[in-house]
Amino acid sequence: MAPATAAPRAPAKENGKAEATIEPVLVVSGLRAYFQTSSFGVEREVRAVDDISFHVGANEIYGLAGESSSGKTTLIKTVAGAIRPPLRVLSGSVVFDFRGRRVSVYDSDPQVMDEIRWKHLSYIMQGSMNVLNPVRRVRHSFVDFAFRHIGRKMPEFMDIVRTHLQRLHLTPAVLDAYPHQLSGGMRQRVTIALATVCRPEFIIADEPTTALDVIVQNGVLAMLRDVQREIRSSIIFVTHDMAVHANLCDRLGIMYAGRLVEEGRTADVFKAPKHPYTAHLIASLPRIGYVAARKGLEGTPPNLADPPSGCRFHPRCPLAADICRRQAPPMTWSSPGHRVACFAAATGSAQ
Amino acid sequence: MTPPLLEVREVVKAYSMGSVLSRHRIRAVEGVSFTMKAERPEIFTIIGESGSGKTTLARMILNTVSPTAGTIRFRGTDLSKIWRGRDRLAFMRGVQPIFQNPFDAFNPLKQIDRYLFTTARRMAGLRTVKEIEDRADQALKKVGLSLVEIRGRFPHELSGGQLQRIAIARALISTPALIVADEPVSMIDASLRMSIVNLLRNLRDEMGVSIIYITHDLATAYYISDRIIIMRKGRVVEGGDARAVLDNPQHPYSIQLKQAVLSPDAAGSGGALLSAGLVESQAELGELT
Numbered sequence: 036m037a038p039a040t041a042a043p044r045a046p047a048k049e050n051g052k053a054e055a056t057i058e059p060v061l062v063v064s065g066l067r068a069y070f071q072t073s074s075f076g077v078e079r080e081v082r083a084v085d086d087i088s089f090h091v092g093a094n095e096i097y098g099l100a101g102e103s104s105s106g107k108t109t110l111i112k113t114v115a116g117a118i119r120p121p122l123r124v125l126s127g128s129v130v131f132d133f134r135g136r137r138v139s140v141y142d143s144d145p146q147v148m149d150e151i152r153w154k155h156l157s158y159i160m161q162g163s164m165n166v167l168n169p170v171r172r173v174r175h176s177f178v179d180f181a182f183r184h185i186g187r188k189m190p191e192f193m194d195i196v197r198t199h200l201q202r203l204h205l206t207p208a209v210l211d212a213y214p215h216q217l218s219g220g221m222r223q224r225v226t227i228a229l230a231t232v233c234r235p236e237f238i239i240a241d242e243p244t245t246a247l248d249v250i251v252q253n254g255v256l257a258m259l260r261d262v263q264r265e266i267r268s269s270i271i272f273v274t275h276d277m278a279v280h281a282n283l284c285d286r287l288g289i290m291y292a293g294r295l296v297e298e299g300r301t302a303d304v305f306k307a308p309k310h311p312y313t314a315h316l317i318a319s320l321p322r323i324g325y326v327a328a329r330k331g332l333e334g335t336p337p338n339l340a341d342p343p344s345g346c347r348f349h350p351r352c353p354l355a356a357d358i359c360r361r362q363a364p365p366m367t368w369s370s371p372g373h374r375v376a377c378f379a380a381a382t383g384s385a386q
Numbered sequence: 387m388t389p390p391l392l393e394v395r396e397v398v399k400a401y402s403m404g405s406v407l408s409r410h411r412i413r414a415v416e417g418v419s420f421t422m423k424a425e426r427p428e429i430f431t432i433i434g435e436s437g438s439g440k441t442t443l444a445r446m447i448l449n450t451v452s453p454t455a456g457t458i459r460f461r462g463t464d465l466s467k468i469w470r471g472r473d474r475l476a477f478m479r480g481v482q483p484i485f486q487n488p489f490d491a492f493n494p495l496k497q498i499d500r501y502l503f504t505t506a507r508r509m510a511g512l513r514t515v516k517e518i519e520d521r522a523d524q525a526l527k528k529v530g531l532s533l534v535e536i537r538g539r540f541p542h543e544l545s546g547g548q549l550q551r552i553a554i555a556r557a558l559i560s561t562p563a564l565i566v567a568d569e570p571v572s573m574i575d576a577s578l579r580m581s582i583v584n585l586l587r588n589l590r591d592e593m594g595v596s597i598i599y600i601t602h603d604l605a606t607a608y609y610i611s612d613r614i615i616i617m618r619k620g621r622v623v624e625g626g627d628a629r630a631v632l633d634n635p636q637h638p639y640s641i642q643l644k645q646a647v648l649s650p651d652a653a654g655s656g657g658a659l660l661s662a663g664l665v666e667s668q669a670e671l672g673e674l675t
Contacts, residue, residue: 102575103546219436248435248602253646275576278605278648305650312577319580320650321605323632329609331581335545 059090059132060237060269061114066127068113081339083109083122085293088366091237091269096260098284098301099273100316102336106293107273111239114271115158116140116148131156133236154184157230159240166226167214173225174210181232199232202265203258220251227259234266241273256283277320281305286372289313292337292347295366299373309375311352346377354379389462391424391563391596392447397456399442399620415439415446416620417456422564424461427594429586431607431628433643434617440600443617444568447598448483460564479509482557486569488549492541498549499537501556502526509560525555528593529585547578554585558593565589566598571606583610604647608632616640 065088070081083106091097101107112118114129129140133155138147160166167176177196185192197207205224214222223243230238243259244252260283263270272284280287281301288298289310297310308314319329334351337343343350349359356378364376399415416439422430434440445451446458449465458465460481468474485491492498502522512518523533529551541549550570557565567586571579587610589595601607607614611628616639624637635641 102577249604249648250435250642250646253648256648276648277576278650281650282648282652316576317650319576321580321583321609322649322651323605323608323644323647326609326629328584329580331579331584332577333581335548336575336577 058093060093061091062130064088064128067125070121071123072121079340082293084113087295089288094267096270096272096284098280098287100280101290102275105290107290111273115239154233155235156237157235159226159230159243161242169214172211180229184233200228203228220247223255231262236268238268238270277316293339297375303373309369309380310377311354312348388424390421392422393459395419395457397453400454413620414442418622422596427590427596428612429590429597429599429610431599431611431614433607438617439620440617444566444600448566479560480562481564482562484553484557484567484570487573488546488553491553494541498539505556505559525558529555546574550574550582564596568600
């Protein structure tokens with residue numbers, strides 16, 4: 036664990052001009068979180084989050100993209116401080132700045148974290164069916180999640196919940212419904228309402244729209260965006276759907292096999308991807324109106340218990356050189372606000 | 387004249403819901419008709435939201451659910467008239483499924499090659515070990531794998547993309563004329579998705595297999611389909627040549643659907659294109675209150 040005195044600085048302050056004005060709300064530096072198991076003397080280590088540093092500014096939507104088992108869910112769980120053995124944080128720090136109140140997730144008392152959770156830092160989970168208690172009315176979930184944090188009397192609390200639901204285009208009648216009576220889109224909106232009712236400064240959203248249909252997804256995303264604008268919170272938005280990232284996020288980080296491989300403003304990343312993996316992800320997106328053949332990526336995602344040496348992408352990379360097999364590329368700034376971990380990108384040949 | 391490969395005529399499926407006292411019927415599929423010709427293999431896409439009846443329709447084509455009304459004929463044989471085991475086996479040889487989630491489709495405790503061997507024995511009627519293994523290997527080669535790679539492996543040792551390829555290889559063992567693929571790429575990672583979609587296209591072009599591709603993803607549908615139908619609440623709202631329908635949708639629902647598709651070209655727009663869905667959510671509220 037890094038000493039608490041070493042206050043991490045936002046990397047953007049040193050480099051980018053545009054972002055220098057944005058105060059980071061979250062600064063993650065050098066974070067490593069491994070799953071370590073040992074059964075019958077066999078030690079196994081899965082490096083799900085390996086040396087990740089990034090920051091999220093105030094009032095910003097930060098997208099995290101990557102395929103399954105790239106460690107994106109582990110990363111946000113670690114950021115939220117919601118980890119359990121065998122997952123352990125080996126080094127690095129996660130520091131939030133909630134409007135002047137600095138909280139370091141791995142150096143604070145559990146009581147402080149309890150107080151922070153939901154009031155300042157909330158989490159929208161993937162399966163809305165699993166978040167809401169199936170045998171209790173939705174009202175019960177709201178009382179369970181938010182009553183203590185809002186700290187008002189019950190009738191006043193229910194008024195706050197009702198106004199909040201109306202803001203999210205939900206009728207207060209949903210409070211008396213059971214989760215199974217609501218459609219998938221409505222349930223997902225209820226979980227978003229649950230996560231935003233305390234007006235938190237920071238929201239972590241883990242694939243909140245993956246199971247939804249296009250039309251419903253569009254509506255849920257629009258609503259999330261409106262709520263974010265209104266309560267001026269920051270969001271880390273995780274999904275593997277690049278089209279969602281393109282439409283929602285201000286900045287985008289791409290993860291591959293437990294590492295951040297590229298990060299930049301969404302428009303920059305889509306216009307000029309620097310890492311070959313990002314370039315492939317964007318080039319392979321099918322679009323309505325285009326029928327030209329698009330290639331899939333050869334090979335399979337690496338096993339994190341035994342990752343490839345050097346750059347973890349090199350077995351699938353069309354540009355892999357000798358150095359990629361031996362050495363892991365460091366994250367370097369290619370232009371203000373845009374950084375990439377690739378040797379080939381440094382010479383500008385990734386595209 | 388040869389009978390069409392698949393003929394679906396005015397098919398209806400109704401489910402009874404509720405208890406004895408408050409019984410009501412839900413019509414999952416309501417009067418759907420289409421025909422797939424035997425002469426030319428094609429990819430026929432069924433698009434619809436969840437609850438639009440597309441999976442029920444697929445199950446009726448696979449003959450695991452029988453329609454309440456209407457007929458489905460495969461190569462001229464009415465599916466509801468298949469009684470004998472021999473006829474059923476012949477039907478299953480001709481029509482094979484691929485499911486949405488390859489991790490759910492395979493038993494985690496069973497070695498993956500057993501599925502291929504069992505299918506080769508039951509569906510292709512092969513007897514000797516060598517014949518069976520050769521057939522399995524051939525099928526795997528068509529999807530870009532080989533028996534050596536997967537022999538003795540369990541599902542958790544393979545990626546989602548590999549498992550889905552194996553599921554397709556398994557379906558190919560009986561040399562089917564029609565494959566029903568129910569959302570085959572929605573659980574697959576982005577970097578592997580296009581290779582599966584391309585594989586479906588190859589099956590049509592090189593092996594002459596017709597495919598019913600069920601999805602809610604308009605972009606991949608546009609990429610591979612020849613013909614398309616758009617379903618809503620059990621009914622077909624629009625259908626025809628895939629490119630023509632998706633380039634210029636006519637029905638209000640199809641237009642809404644196309645507008646709701648998020649384009650990757652809008653990078654950095656900051657959510658300017660997110661709005662179309664709210665119309666639908668208002669309608670939903672009406673139903674609850």
